[in-house]
Amino acid sequence: xxxxxxxxxxxxxxxxxxxxxxxxxxxxxxxxxxxxxxxxxxxxxxxxxxxxxxxxxxxxxxxxxxxxxxxxxxxxxxxxxxxxxxxxxxxxxxxxxxxxxxxxxxxxxxxxxxxxxxxxxxxxxxxxxxxxxxxxxxxxxxxxxxxxxxxxxxxxxxxxxxxxxxxxxxxxxxxxxxxxxxxxxxxxxxxxxxxxxxxxxxxxxxxxxxxxxxxxxxxxxxxxxxxxxxxxxxxxxxxxxxx
Numbered sequence: 001x002x003x004x005x006x007x008x009x010x011x012x013x014x015x016x017x018x019x020x021x022x023x024x025x026x027x028x029x030x031x032x033x034x035x036x037x038x039x040x041x042x043x044x045x046x047x048x049x050x051x052x053x054x055x056x057x058x059x060x061x062x063x064x065x066x067x068x069x070x071x072x073x074x075x076x077x078x079x080x081x082x083x084x085x086x087x088x089x090x091x092x093x094x095x096x097x098x099x100x101x102x103x104x105x106x107x108x109x110x111x112x113x114x115x116x117x118x119x120x121x122x123x124x125x126x127x128x129x130x131x132x133x134x135x136x137x138x139x140x141x142x143x144x145x146x147x148x149x150x151x152x153x154x155x156x157x158x159x160x161x162x163x164x165x166x167x168x169x170x171x172x173x174x175x176x177x178x179x180x181x182x183x184x185x186x187x188x189x190x191x192x193x194x195x196x197x198x199x200x201x202x203x204x205x206x207x208x209x210x211x212x213x214x215x216x217x218x219x220x221x222x223x224x225x226x227x228x229x230x231x232x233x234x235x236x237x238x239x240x241x242x243x
Contacts, residue, residue, distance in 0.1 A: 010069075011042040011094055015087030017080055018047055018101040022055035028103045029063060029070070035107040039114055045070050047101075048087050051077030081182045088174055088184070096170060098185070100161040109204045113164045121169040121197040124155055124189070125162030125204035139225055143186050146229055150236035152193025155201060158186045162204055169197050176238055182227035187235050194239065 014032065018025055029045060036043045049057055049072065057074060064070045075086075084098055095117065099105060105125060113123040140159065147158045163185065173191045177184055192199055 010044040012036075012044070013087075013091040013093040013096050014043060014045050015084055015091060015096060015098045016045060016047045016101050017050055017083040017087065017098075018052065018056060018060070019050040019077070019080070019083075020052045020054045020056060021101045022052075022059055024103055025056055025101055026059055026063060028101055028107075031103075032099075032107040032110075033067070033069070035110060039111050041114065043069060044093065046087055046091065047072050048083045049074040050079070050083045051075065078180070079182065081184050082180045085174075085177065085181055085184045088170065091167060094167055095164060096167050097164045098161060104207055105162045105204055106207065109162075109202075110164075112202045112204070113162075113200075116200055116202070117164060117166070119198065120200045121166040122155075122192040122199045123164040124157060124160050124199070124201045126157045126201045127160055127162070127206040128203045130206040142225065143183070143228060143232075146232045147186050147190040150232055151187070151190025151239070152195075154193030154197075154199045155189035157201065158189040159183055160189075161185065163188075169195075176235060178231050178234055181231050181235075182224055183231070186228060187231060190232070191235070191239070 014036075016029070016032075021028075029047070032045060047060060047070065049060060051074070060070075060072045064072045073086075073090075075083075078086075087098070088096060097110070097113075099107075105127070109125065113125065116123060144156070144158050147155075165188075169192075170188070173188055173195065176191060177187055181187055
């Protein structure tokens, strides 16, 4: 399913993956529309519904009927990583931004990245005051160490879901990623460093979810850690072999 609205004729495509966010998604998208308009950005919101099983599809359909800048793509459940990877590959605007649909990183801070874009290729919101359980902090530290060791050290918050990327610089990096990468943002952080892109990290406050809870339980998180490490190794080997 795809609603009206094209991401090909705007300066910025905002890629928003969503899964079962019926209580929060309307408010999150509304806040982004307000702040992007305040910044006078020519934008499209490209929302990728990863097989939501609640009322999210109906809400998105209603919103898209009223806003031509909203593009809705729906597919069967693939997971967060493959969903944003599809969004990156389908974006055609000069600039591509990714943010999650849970409201944990507010639209009000986007301007701190947007205003710096002309001097950089890869701008990342470094999550501040993030509260998470010990196991998630350990996973984040492990991902950062693996990316820094095997790919590049230019980004501290390697998996931040708040990143603005120049599409001309992003496109070659996408060709080096596994087709269904579990955590493509971590790989892109390392590849951007290795490629010598102009990188800027901007502190951005992290806040609690607007509603609900994350979809990763302990078992899925453990499987994700393994997949992410495997993808990092595979990507590093591909880069070093020149493929």
